[in-house]
Amino acid sequence: MLIVNSFASSVTARNTVVVHRRLSEGDTIGRPRPGDESTSLADPDVPRRRSRRQHDVEIVETNRRGHATRFAHDAARRGFDVVIGYGGDGTLNEVATGIAGSDTALGVLPGGSTNVFARTLGMPNDPVLAVEHLVAGIEANDIRPIGLGQVNGRYFCFHTGVGYDAAVVQAVERRGALKRWLGHPLFISAGLSTWLTGYDRKQPHFTISGGDQPDEPNGFFTIVLNTNPYTYLGNRPLDLSPEAGLDRDGLVAITFTTMRASAILRSLAGALRGGGVAAAEHLDIRTELSELVIHHPDPFPYQLDGDALGETPRLEFQHVPDAVKLVFPTTPN
CATH class of the missing domain: 2.60.200.40 (Tumour Suppressor Smad4)
Known part of the structure; x- marks a missing residue:
């Protein structure tokens, strides 16, 4: 699942289309789920049906605070392999909170003005370049547990x-x-x-x-x-x-x-x-x-x-x- 905050600084309809296409063409992102239709809210030009190439990539768009956490938690409950936060650091925080403690992995794509966590991981600040690094990590199956901070119950x-x-x-x-x-x-x-x-x-x-x-x-x-x-x-x-x-x-x-x-x-x-x-x-x-x-x-x-x-x-x-x-x-x- 690709969770998009279209209000973030460097998220555009064009970038979202490119990111979606590159994720769909990857080799190990997810197992196809027959009959599972994807929902695209990010832009009318983004394909609204499940990718018929290698992988099933579902796109959802946030429109208020807490929305990404709800989407991510639901994706983990449904057994998605990876949930990717595409937005600023706040969007990423919500996604991480939604999947923490589950078997679903967190993917990061920079879409904000600073993108501290993505850059800490060594990603380019351009999402179109960064998605290549993310796909390469998924294809290499480089998925490892990390520690998070928690304050008053929130990660x-x-x-x-x-x-x-x-x-x-x-x-x-x-x-x-x-x-x-x-x-x-x-x-x-x-x-x-x-x-x-x-x-x-x-x-x-x-x-x-x-x-x-x-x-x-x-x-x-x-x-x-x-x-x-x-x-x-x-x-x-x-x-x-x-x-x-x-x-x-x-x-x-x-x-x-x-x-x-x-x-x-x-x-x-x-x-x-x-x-x-x-x-x-x-x-x-x-x-x-x-x-x-x-x-x-x-x-x-x-x-x-x-x-x-x-x-x-x-x-x-x-x-x-x-x-x-x-x-x-x-x-x-």
């Missing part, structure tokens, strides 16, 4: 942002109609406006509990990583911690305990150079976490894999090993 693929980071994502989503066209400039604008007027930079917003550091109300914003990098600025990865990755057994939490611009910019500049942020007085760094709690009497904002989920007074994290099977992309011959 995340690469990170959860808490505090200032999430407030910036909220500001971007309030201007969501511009996101498809402006991309990174919109995030920069939202970051500056949130810094100046939209976030208290004087009082800590939450307390971190987990690891061997003391519990103190000192958090202004936290990134809880399941993979690294945290995000990309253009083609440059923002490398927060080499201790985070799909080959690791726990989460990494990096908390800024100040909102001084000089301290934050110094750490982020180091992250752009690679190797992760350097230890500093304004950073609380915790690694190999199986569990973590972030809490405060007053609710604070948070986001999962780039989707703002509102505010809460408590977040309970855990690392879930072997949560989902992943199709690892392979460089085509």
Whole structure:
């Protein structure tokens, strides 16, 4: 099943047709299901009948938040071999949540403006090029279980942002109609406006509990990583911690305990150079976490894999090993 978010930045009707055709021509995507008609909602030009070539590829299109999770869960229940999320990181998060714990594998196609998880896997940022890597991975049967993060019962693929980071994502989503066209400039604008007027930079917003550091109300914003990098600025990865990755057994939490611009910019500049942020007085760094709690009497904002989920007074994290099977992309011959 190919789950398409047609509102995502780089998803077009033309790309969807190309992706569908290439998936249908693969060698090991799925077993034909006689009489099982596929449904295509993505575009009138996409074939609406089951592919009569090697494989059965069903296309469905999302039109609201949570839709991809419902489609993915239903696909897993019906015994699909692979469910592919074609959209931004939020779409991928929903697909992973829908199939976690099942025998159905997760496939990734970049369709958003940043596509952190797909690029972390080494995929091109162009979906027409990336589908060749995905098909090659399926044909090689390179499908392996990976761990995911989980917070308040919901999975995340690469990170959860808490505090200032999430407030910036909220500001971007309030201007969501511009996101498809402006991309990174919109995030920069939202970051500056949130810094100046939209976030208290004087009082800590939450307390971190987990690891061997003391519990103190000192958090202004936290990134809880399941993979690294945290995000990309253009083609440059923002490398927060080499201790985070799909080959690791726990989460990494990096908390800024100040909102001084000089301290934050110094750490982020180091992250752009690679190797992760350097230890500093304004950073609380915790690694190999199986569990973590972030809490405060007053609710604070948070986001999962780039989707703002509102505010809460408590977040309970855990690392879930072997949560989902992943199709690892392979460089085509």
